Amino acid sequence: xxxxxxxxxxxxxxxxxxxxxxxxxxxxxxxxxxxxxxxxxxxxxxxxxxxxxxxxxxxxxxxxxxxxxxxxxxxxxxxxxxxxxxxxxxxxxxxxxxxxxxxxxxxxxxxx
Amino acid sequence: xxxxxxxxxxxxxxxxxxxxxxxxxxxxxxxxxxxxxxxxxxxxxxxxxxxxxxxxxxxxxxxxxxxxxxxxxxxxxxxxxxxxxxxxxxxxxxxxxxxxxxxxxxxxxxxxx
Numbered sequence: 001x002x003x004x005x006x007x008x009x010x011x012x013x014x015x016x017x018x019x020x021x022x023x024x025x026x027x028x029x030x031x032x033x034x035x036x037x038x039x040x041x042x043x044x045x046x047x048x049x050x051x052x053x054x055x056x057x058x059x060x061x062x063x064x065x066x067x068x069x070x071x072x073x074x075x076x077x078x079x080x081x082x083x084x085x086x087x088x089x090x091x092x093x094x095x096x097x098x099x100x101x102x103x104x105x106x107x108x109x110x111x112x
Numbered sequence: 113x114x115x116x117x118x119x120x121x122x123x124x125x126x127x128x129x130x131x132x133x134x135x136x137x138x139x140x141x142x143x144x145x146x147x148x149x150x151x152x153x154x155x156x157x158x159x160x161x162x163x164x165x166x167x168x169x170x171x172x173x174x175x176x177x178x179x180x181x182x183x184x185x186x187x188x189x190x191x192x193x194x195x196x197x198x199x200x201x202x203x204x205x206x207x208x209x210x211x212x213x214x215x216x217x218x219x220x221x222x223x224x225x
Contacts, residue, residue, distance in 0.1 A: 031212065041200075043202060043217055043218040043219045044155070044202065044204075046215060049211055098143065098160065098214070099168055100157060100214060101157070102147075102154030102155050102156075
């Protein structure tokens with residue numbers, strides 16, 4: 001059974017700092033890994049998707065890496081801004097049903 | 113290109129009642145997945161529909177059922193509501209080929225009293 005863990009559960013940083021969010025998963029037989037952002041009470045916004053054959057993806061100030069053999073992914077956010085404050089969720093896709101298994105998220109607060 | 117839409121946005125029901133939630137998938141997507149997200153938790157996979165057939169199911173009882181229509185929109189039905197069914201219900205659409213990225217709707221917040 002796939003299990004996804006995200007560390008830390010919460011993080012508070014001053015504006016401008018670079019930060020790293022961590023995600024680990026127990027079964028390396030994944031199809032892809034997605035990072036999502038969720039604002040309070042809202043749906044999920046897809047940030048980055050890394051296919052199992054890839055090592056990293058970049059979008060603007062965001063960079064996500066994947067090490068399938070060790071069951072780890074990181075999301076790097078450069079030059080953080082107050083608008084980055086949200087919960088960040090990591091999810092891995094396994095099986096033919098394209099099922100996503102989620103971690104419990106990292107709640108990020110960027111302060112002025 | 114229209115994104116994933118869900119209705120209603122909020123719903124209040126009492127224990128024992130039945131509820132139907134609706135989802136319209138993104139243009140070009142033929143697969144719809146439903147997730148339940150309890151407060152402070154990550155979403156949990158309920159089931160997925162592909163070409164109007166259930167194509168995988170999570171650890172949810174049979175009183176959670178669904179449908180997918182020829183236009184790929186979908187419904188989630190929950191019978192005999194329980195207090196623990198209170199959650200945010202999320203619908204995601206995707207293509208069955210390629211990267212299979214899932215795109216989520218805004219969710220339906222269900223409160224069971």
